[in-house]
Amino acid sequence: MIRSFKFPKRVSFRTRLFMVMIGMLIIxxxxxxxxxxxxxxxxxxxxxLGRLARKESQIQRHIAYLVQKHNLMNQPPQVWxxxxxxxxxxxxxxxxxxSLFTLDGRPLxxxxxSLEIIANNYELNDTLLDKIITSKQGSYIEHYPSELDNxxxxxxxxxxxxxxxxxxxxxxxxEDVSISENELxxxxxxxxxxxxxxxxxxxxxxxxxxxxxxxxxDTIKVRMGKMRLEKKNxxxxxxxxxxxxxxxxxxxNKMIDDLAESAEKLAKTERQQAWQEMARQVxxxxxxxxxxxxxxxxxxxxxxxxxxxxxxxxxxxxxxxxIQQIDTMSEVAEAFSNFATxxxxxxxxxxxxxxxxxxxxxxxxxxxxxSSDQAHSYHNLDRTQWIRVITNLVQNALQSVPKGxxxxxxxxxxxxxxxxxxxxxxxGNGIPKEIEDKVFEPKFTTKTSGMGLGxxxxxxxxxxxxxTIRYVSKxxxxxxxxxxxxxx
Numbered sequence: 001m002i003r004s005f006k007f008p009k010r011v012s013f014r015t016r017l018f019m020v021m022i023g024m025l026i027i028x029x030x031x032x033x034x035x036x037x038x039x040x041x042x043x044x045x046x047x048x049l050g051r052l053a054r055k056e057s058q059i060q061r062h063i064a065y066l067v068q069k070h071n072l073m074n075q076p077p078q079v080w081x082x083x084x085x086x087x088x089x090x091x092x093x094x095x096x097x098x099s100l101f102t103l104d105g106r107p108l109x110x111x112x113x114s115l116e117i118i119a120n121n122y123e124l125n126d127t128l129l130d131k132i133i134t135s136k137q138g139s140y141i142e143h144y145p146s147e148l149d150n151x152x153x154x155x156x157x158x159x160x161x162x163x164x165x166x167x168x169x170x171x172x173x174x175e176d177v178s179i180s181e182n183e184l185x186x187x188x189x190x191x192x193x194x195x196x197x198x199x200x201x202x203x204x205x206x207x208x209x210x211x212x213x214x215x216x217x218d219t220i221k222v223r224m225g226k227m228r229l230e231k232k233n234x235x236x237x238x239x240x241x242x243x244x245x246x247x248x249x250x251x252x253n254k255m256i257d258d259l260a261e262s263a264e265k266l267a268k269t270e271r272q273q274a275w276q277e278m279a280r281q282v283x284x285x286x287x288x289x290x291x292x293x294x295x296x297x298x299x300x301x302x303x304x305x306x307x308x309x310x311x312x313x314x315x316x317x318x319x320x321x322x323i324q325q326i327d328t329m330s331e332v333a334e335a336f337s338n339f340a341t342x343x344x345x346x347x348x349x350x351x352x353x354x355x356x357x358x359x360x361x362x363x364x365x366x367x368x369x370x371s372s373d374q375a376h377s378y379h380n381l382d383r384t385q386w387i388r389v390i391t392n393l394v395q396n397a398l399q400s401v402p403k404g405x406x407x408x409x410x411x412x413x414x415x416x417x418x419x420x421x422x423x424x425x426x427x428g429n430g431i432p433k434e435i436e437d438k439v440f441e442p443k444f445t446t447k448t449s450g451m452g453l454g455x456x457x458x459x460x461x462x463x464x465x466x467x468t469i470r471y472v473s474k475x476x477x478x479x480x481x482x483x484x485x486x487x488x
Contacts, residue, residue, distance in 0.1 A: 138157030
């Protein structure tokens with residue numbers, strides 16, 4: 001037996017309000033705690049680095065004094081060792097430990113306990129020397145954190161008054177981590193106590209506040225759940241409501257009045273939209289045959305020669321095309337009068353090459369080139385609707401070419417074993433990527449005139465012929481519409 005799965009109920013506004021108030025307090029506490037910790041660590045580090053710099057500066061000045069006093073510049077280590085007593089007094093005077101090295105890393109004076117960072121018989125290795133030499137202003141500090149304290153190893157290139165380096169000063173500085181951590185832990189403990197008291201207070205306040213606020217909202221929720229568009233809805237009247245709730249009730253009551261008025265307008269608008277949509281479709285279907293009719297007449301006037309040998313054939317073709325377009329408008333008018341759909345296709349076996357060329361001949365032949373790989377290609381189609389497809393696509397192709405550019409329109413029929421392909425190519429501006437998905441939508445158009453129904457109707461006609469239509473477009477270079485019709 002299969003049991004139906006029930007989704008959990010949504011969290012109520014009362015619970016959300018309660019959780020938000022507690023969450024805000026917790027987030028604020030974590031932010032204050034994190035900010036305080038970061039600021040404390042930054043101040044502690046700045047304090048110790050400043051103290052290290054002051055100590056190092058004092059030692060540097062004392063060493064510079066002794067070097068100048070004993071004229072030790074450019075002297076070998078043996079000469080420096082004669083004054084080791086004076087350099088050793090620096091430890092007791094400044095209460096520090098330090099060491100001096102030559103510029104190539106050899107020890108001059110070693111006055112500190114053994115450290116892991118100084119190896120190879122207290123000589124500075126090449127890697128460390130590279131870091132010291134390439135450091136900014138010849139000062140390099142390495143940090144070595146540990147559980148008990150933080151050790152800072154400071155290396156400084158000593159220079160004389162003419163900015164000539166003569167030695168490297170090593171100064172170890174130890175900071176006691178345990179003291180700063182104890183201070184930080186004490187501060188955090190006090191902050192925890194304060195926030196526990198605040199949390200208890202906020203829980204009580206949030207509980208009673210959420211209960212008071214949601215009492216009136218429950219009444220509004222019940223009434224809104226019973227509201228319907230098709231019936232008369234009751235208004236809400238509350239006693240001793242807060243200003244916010246009273247404002248919400250007044251808005252609800254006004255919405256009831258507006259809903260009744262909107263329901264009446266909606267019914268009227270829907271009827272108007274239905275007739276407007278039908279009018280748009282009919283206007284487009286009637287306008288669509290008028291364009292080729294006008295072009296046919298203009299072309300006939302331009303090309304007709306009263307003394308021509310084939311006048312009878314030209315008159316017959318001219319009359320046939322006009323009659324077909326008139327029949328199309330008659331079918332539209334009949335469909336509109338019966339409030340039915342647009343004309344359904346009347347499928348007959350037709351020569352696709354002949355019908356397509358007839359539709360292309362309506363337009364200016366100077367800008368349009370028609371070609372076919374077969375002299376005849378018979379398909380089951382609606383002759384009138386197929387002419388409508390061709391004229392619509394060719395007209396769109398001509399209109400896509402910007403002013404100042406000579407139109408070059410190509411109409412090509414290609415026969416394949418299972419289908420026939422019709423390609424209509426232009427050298428227009430192309431279709432922008434942002435509207436590629438909307439090209440075949442009804443009412444969509446990029447033109448300043450028209451109703452945007454052309455390509456939508458073209459797609460429907462091709463679909464009724466069990467065919468497909470797609471396009472390939474390059475911005476600024478043109479677009480190619482490709483129609484595929486199955487071969488029976």
